[in-house]
Amino acid sequence: MPLLRRRARTEPQAPPRAIAAAAMPMSGPGVLRASRARKQTSNQDWQREGWYYFDVIGELRGPLVWIANAVSQADVHATELDPETGKPTGPSDNPMAKAAAAQVLGGAARRGGLLRVLALCWQVPGEAWVIVKPTPKRRGQPQPDEWIVLPPSKVKAKGSGDNARWEYTDPMTGADVALEPSARLFRIWCPHPADYIQADSAVRPALPICREVEKASQNIAGRLDSRLASAGLLALADDLDFPKGEHETTAMAFMDELLAAAETGIQQPGTAAAVVPLVFNAPGELIANGGAAAFIDTATEFVTSVVELRDNALARLAATLDMPRDVAAGTQGESNHWSAWQVEESTYKIFIEPLLKEIGDAITQEWFRPALVAMGMDADQAEAYEIGWDTTAIVARPDDTENLRDLHDRLLISDEYMLTENGVPEDARPDDAEYTKRLLEKLVTGAPSLLSDPNVARAMGVEVTVAPAATGVSGEVTGGELEAPAQPEQRALPATQGAEPAPADVPDGLVAAAELLVFDALSRAGGRLITRENRGQHNDTPKWELHTVIATADPGALLRDSFQFSDRVADAYGINSVALDAVLLAYTRSLLADGRAHDRDLLTARLRLMDRRR
Template identity: 30%
Template sequence: MTTPARRRGRRPESTAAQEAEALTPSRSTVANTRIRNVPGAIIGHYNLPNSTDDTEALTAAAQVVHGPNVAQTSKAQWKKMPWQQESWELRKEIGEFRFAGDRVARGVSRVVFFGAKVENPMNAPTPVEDGPALDLAQGMFGSRARTQQVTKRAAQHLSFAGESLFVISEDEHGNHTLEPRSTNEVTGSGTNWKLNDGIENRNLRDDELVVRCWIPDPEYSALPDCPARAVLSNARTLRELSKHTSAQVESRLAGAGMLLVPQEIEALAGQGASGFDDEDDIDPFVRDLMVSMVTPVKDRDSASALVPFVAKLPAELIDKIKHITFTTPLDPQAKDLRSEEIRRIALGMDAPPEVLLGMGSGGANHWSAWQISEDEVTLSISPVAATICHALTVGWYQPALEQLGVPDWDKYQIWFDTSPLALRPDRSKDAQSLFDKDELSAEALLRESGFDDDDVPDDTERTRRLMIRLLDANPNFAYALLPAIVPNIDRSVIDALTGVTAAPANNPGDENPTPSRGAGTADRTDTAIPDPPDSTITPDDGATP
């Protein structure tokens, strides 16, 4: 990968000058660092490594718009785009649109961010292990839970609006903290900058740093761009289709329509009390019909739920009864139209369409929908993570290291590791097959099955399992093995399990006495019962077969 091009600051002239600058009280610790920023947009071009020999190109932009030693100007630092507000509104209303953007943000939240140094531009950055570079990075990313939350929010801004404003300040412990803010939250120019999080409205302090992070538009690099911008029309159409379907459903709930009946219809008496306060103003037939319809709704056990309402009328009036409804029939094409718009949203947002449509070959469902493939990590998550790293590098990390007098400060950068997102292939079945063929070690079988040495049985358990298998293969070993498997077992229990009764007293002339066998054991072979196990075998106390 190549490091971003930027303007170099003054380098110390000698080693002594470096040491003297590092010992200056205002620069001696990371906590006391007042970051000297470089105003102006900085464009970085990165080559992101992936699983193949090729690389994925990335262009990111960053600009310090507020902070110590930043030239104050009344000129607008960024331009709010109308499509950004529409994107936020559609995210609140369209679940599929929100899911596609948040999917990338959730992936970025699992990425590990760290301080690194570029020793060779052709190789990946090497994580720093000591010095101010490590202290700065650990102070910013030391809390894993906090880092996940802030990077997720930064990625959401980049996914739906194409830009985010990083407000960097120092906490009570002397560590620098990152707060990604949307362009609606931070406003101002010159020395008057305000932050409105929706509840609290406050002025930004002079020592707080604001770094604008954005994905440059291919046509105008100062303007933001993002995948959501291209699918806003699809999300808008999907919203209108949802409203259309919702209106059709609501029309069915607005009323039951009108029932036209001839005046001559007379209800049979004795079909239930009306329950109406003013019965004189209600037609008897209408009253009884309403009671028969309302009663089963209130009481499911009522006979009215099963028994039809009975009325008598002349035969020529039967076909005069009409029911008029005002409901709108459901559009049979609405489902297909919604699916097509969802598919286009998924393609435009760099998400697999089957994840949103639930048509994966593996049967994508609610629980597997968040699984992230290797292609998504390379094509969607890594570019967003690298954009965040670029803004933090040129806007905060390198200027801070330069002020601390770190040699080659421009070779340091914030970088990331996507290994936590890697899906571990399930090779347990192949490992078991090779193990059964004596072509794989037990250690490898454990590893591929997700276990380790702590899960291996000890010698006592192995011995006990072996005795159980021997007993299962030949029950005649019961007298020898059961006392070791089940300590203190009564001999009568063994007799009952094996069908062997107590042996009769031996006559003096008998040389080979044999135990008698109980009923049902006549077909057994006369296998000699071995002696009890040697006392060196120590059974597991309290174990059961």
């Protein structure tokens, strides 16, 4: 819907902040004063020349369009400013601010095209005019304002005195249209450092270089079109003895024969006629002196260096334009893998962000905040909002997969961060059961004897029946706890009952080291269990026992990145590190799942059942 119906101010005023934009009076004496202030006539010559070279020099047009297309991918949103720092805090949730921002530059449908025109005007003439016109109601319903972006030559001051007004060239019809008082007109420009009101651009200092490129190209094109420059001259001596035939002179007869031979060689390149030399008679002294026929090359040293001169001029042009060298030279596709208009973050920060910032500040000052006030927001409150940009579609960082994988393997970043940086959705993460099963599959692949542990087999969904003598197990594992059998198991040879060797005892040092690993894992899990809701409620409970007072929903997630020193413990005691990892993981998971505290005897029993062979 139209947001601004009021008449713009009648006198040009300096903007309250350093923003390259100013609203213009719609009619009256202020129109001519604003027009004289920008000194339009003195600017038109170099601006017109800039557009000319934009049209005729592809090496200039290509990089400018590349930058403009990158800018056109930006999306707009309303952002709220921090009252203390004045810096934007991100997209705002204010419905009024969001509704106004959605209409900026004609809405989502037209915003990309208008941003592209703005970016090109910023780089070539250094200024652009933005017109916001209220649209008549349709079927009684308000319509969004119409936005128009024009180069400076398409907006002119007309009339004099109180009848002075602005006229612009309609981009759709090409007709000159008087700007109605209900519209809003403002200028966005790149100010010249020596004269702030005057426009400056990246193309302006490149104009002399563009003239060199054009003249060199014209020289090359002219010589390519000239038979004289491309073929040279062939001088024939009058003393040649060659049949004249129907020709007036011997030279003319020889030339006719030479051209016929050349035509035969072109039409029949695979025949002897294409390589057999042309034979003619000449006095011996002429042949000895090399004077029977002479080829005169009309090319000069300067002509042969024109291409080199043009290449040097193009290199200077690439260095002059306000953009990365590889973009200006048209080689950005050779040095990166980004998509068509994506740029690396440093390029965006240096070359594109300043342009978007100027455009955003101009629209904020000259339209967005007045629109918020027109919608009913208090003027002081409107000052807390501005136009921000979403540059997700523009900025592409280099592929850091290898660096991220290295940091993840060294336990310096979390699984959640790894997934986010690689663009993996959260619902792609395996659930607790699948994670445990896949982890145990890897462990069992390295140590198949782990299947003798009923907990491991059960977690993998495998039923394994192992003879007691093979496992050395004198009891059963039920519900995560070791229970003694109700009665001694009968053997085939009663005489040997009770004589089999007892399981090897676990060294006290191994138990102590395993306990430290368990306490570390439980402490990590306890830290992850603390949330905003329960923070400060269990200050008397050690972190490694928080799982006994806080419900645990995902033990697997709580234990990620734990037991990173288990391989060193295994090496110190000469045992299987994979088996030790599996026992510690299964034991700690059972504590978290059941909400039980650590039990040294139970851990020792688990370690005793572990296959310690390397």
